[in-house]
Amino acid sequence: MPYVILLVINAIFVNNFVLSRFLGICPFLGVSRKTDTALGMGMAVIFVMGVASVITYALDLVLVAAGIEYLRTIVFILVIACLIQLVEIFVKKFSPSLYSALGVYLPLITTNCAVLGVAIMNVTELATTNILYAFINGVASGVGFTIAILILAGIREKMELADIPERFKGFPITLVAASLIAMGFAAFGGLSF
């Protein structure tokens, strides 16, 4: 149990996916204009990362048993792409309200490197010994992503009203804001274990 708590804190704060591992920067910058859409994206990412972690972890056991680990990248990305399609179809059929909430964000997640990142990390760096830990790590990483994108979206909404130099409008000022958030999150590094 203590290990689970450490895993969650580590994934959300200490090694935040966006702000310290630099995974999933594209949606972080692209879909953070409004807090509503940011939240929608975040929820979709949490969902897909959780499911993808479990499936890729199980598949990796098969790959290792067959001695073809070098196919990891290809297999994982294909599985994730198919998984997202499947999830979209299922959610559309069984929960139209959730579908309308996640809507356009589901297909966008295919090229979100955070999903593939967590899948690979589960089987290499983290060396989680248990499929449950892989699932928890996936969900917690998704939560970390959601927190980061929500903070940035909140700042960007306020920034609409601010007087920004012409050249800094758009991406540059967003990046500077992200830098300041990252500095804040760097303080969690003190928690590292």
Added chain:
Amino acid sequence: MRQKVKDTLEPLTSGIIKDNATFRLVLGTCPTLAVTTSGLNGLYMGLATTFVLVCSNAIISLLRKIIPRKVRIPCYILVIATFSTIVEMVMRKFLPAIYDVMGLFLSLIVVNCILLARAESFSSLNPVLPSVMDGIGIGLGFTMSLTLMGLVREFLGAGTFFGLVVPFMQNIKMTVFILPAGGFMVFGIMMVLYNLVVGEIEKKIHDYKHRHYHAITNPLLKAQEDEEQAKREASMGGDK
């Protein structure tokens, strides 16, 4: 942004400066921020991506009439994943030190949005040669900006230049620049500087071309300019 080209060399040059992947199109931001802790890492990452981009562009352009539109994205991803696995294996064998530093991000070349964006907007519409040129152009532009960012961060954060120690920087180096926070900051500020410098140069070139274009092709405008010139000279003469 879907484009078809006639001139083979045009995509090569436009990919480096005008459509620079990092600073103009803002694609592939994850590796841009993650591996640019030193100039050398940026260079290697850029070259690895360039290799994958050129190969996948060529293959996708060859298959552009065979791949059905509905399943094109999985097909593109499969082609890209194949080449990125090749790069990963080659790097692990021949450049183990670099492989250790980049680790995860070499596998993540697959989900670098540059590759899918170029497949979708360029190589699926154009013949092989322009597609390869586009791959080289965009790839070199990406390599250039990654190396540049790596150099700036390395210089400010570690006081070194391509791994060589810069003496006077050792006392005033700011470690924050090789930490994640500095990555975002340097990226934002370099984007502004890039657009400032390149934008000014492009404006000058555009103005120059525009003026000469009219002078050559539009006799009426030329005549009007001549007339104004004559009037100005006449008035100056009058002052005397």
